Amino acid sequence: MTLRTQVCIAGGGPAGVLLGLLLARERVDVVVLEKHDDFFRDFRGDTVHPSTLNLIDDLGLRSAFDTIAHKPLPKLDAVVNGVRVHAIDFTSLPKPNRFLTLMPQWDLLDMLAEAGRQHPSFHLIMGAEVTGVRRDADGRVSGVHARTAEGDLGVEASLTVAADGRDSTVREALGMQPRDYGVPADVAWFRLPEPPTPLPDTLAWISEETMLVTFPRPGYLQSGMLIPKGSFDALRAEGIDAFRARIARAVPRLAAQAAELGSFENVKLLSVQINRLDRWHTPGALLIGDAAHAMSPAFGVGINYAVQDAVAAARLLAPALRSGAESVIDRAATAVQGRRERPTAMMQRIQRAVHARIATGRGVKILDDPPTRRQRIAMRLALPLLRPLAARIVGYGFRPERLR
Template structure:
């Protein structure tokens, strides 16, 4: 079976579903292909930044967003060697969205998909795995091959957008390879039961032995232990008791919660990557989100940057598609990289610096407990100046993207 559309989007993550919604709002016929049967994955990020919430407000989706359980965080704290540090304060940002919020990505995607279904030109196909790309006689990408429960499907499109993540099938089919920027750490990913006595909202616990991140979700803490790159096998060999003990030593208040880890089957490896394509576009195809640039979990900006890519792509592609000329569409696609590459590279440089100095997978002694006089002076004088700058960079990124 062959399906004809204007835009075929491979991947139903934040970049793909958001782009599909924005294009459909402008009357563009769009097909979104998601290889899984649903949106719910353990390893998908769940941090929604102020810039994304501003966009949802502009789209009229705030009531739908607020109807989904989520956890607003106006401030991000870290506990460093037992000393609580108020690191980022989003209340310095303009109203109304002066906080970061934690929402399971599956719920966010389902909300966006439902908004897309309100437009007749939006076509989302779940359980549709892209297997390769189509090409016209002149070599231009002309769509994709896909496999569904009902058989093979050919999607013929004016432009194909790869939003299918860091293991992009479309990118592989095009023979494109991103430039890798080595990251010294991986993440051991697991859930801990929510303590009976609620913890203060704390995203990072840093000791001279390790760094632990904890994301509050309904009924549990989604947690990650940073470990040296490639050391997950050694961690498993040391055994579950040693793993629990490391958590308890670093965060004594979570000692009882470690009993919720019943086996190492409850601990998954999240491989951390930072990479970026030199070229995000070829004739007939555009790559965005993690397919073009994998982000580290540092600062949780992955969703925000994927969404901003989608907004930039929609704004540039819509008028080009209306022109009907393939070369004009290709120029518009190339313009997405020109607009998004620099802010992406700037954030990736910050993430690489964080991994080089703090999030290495090893422990780190940043503060004494109690802090020295110099350390107290830095926290009292420098941090208040530092917080609003970091809040703006983390909350908005380096370039805001207005709606089409």
């Protein structure tokens, strides 16, 4: 079967579904292909940043958003060698969205997909795995090939958008290779039971041995331990008891919960990457989100940057698509990279600095416990100045996008 549309989007993550919704609102016909049958994935980020909340307000979706269970975090601490440091204060941002919130990504995607279905030009096809790209006689990308449970599917489109993640099939089919900037750490990803007494809102637990992150979800903590890149097999060889003990040393209040971690079958490896394409487009195709630039989990900004790519792309592409001229569409795709590349590079530079100095996977000593007099004075002077800057950079990123 072959479908014909104006825009075919490969990938039903935040960038793909939101771009489909935004274009459909502009009466552009869009087909979004998602290879899985549902959105339920453990390895998708949960952070919804203030800039994304602003966009949800712009879309008129706040009422629907607020009916979904989520956890607002107006402030974030870091526990550094046993010392709690008040690191980020989102209440310094403009109203109304002066907080970051945690919401399972599948709930966010379900909400956006349902909003898209209210527009007749939005078509989301689940269980459709893109296998390659189509080209016309001149070599221009003219759509994709996909595989579904019902058989092969072809989609012909004026523009193909790759929003299919860091292992993008479309990117591979186009022969495009991102520049890898190297990260010294990976993440061992696991669940812990929710403690009887909730933990204070904490960005990270940093010690001389390790770094642990915990994200509250309904009934459990989605947790990650940073480890040196390539060391997961060695970690497994030490055994689950040693891993439980490492968690308990990092966060003593979670010792009882760590004891309930059954085996390494419940611990998964999340490979951390920071990379970026030199060119995000080719005639007939555009790449956005992780397909164009994989972000580290540092500060949880991957969703935010994918969403902002989608907003910029929709604003620039919609008038070009209405014109129908291939040259105009390709210029608009080029303009998307022109708008989003520098903010992305700036955030990746910060992430690389964090991984070089703090999130190395090997632990780091930043403060004494208790802090020395010099450390106390430095924190007293520096933190009040850094908190609003950190809130702005983490909450909005560089060059935040709005619908208008």
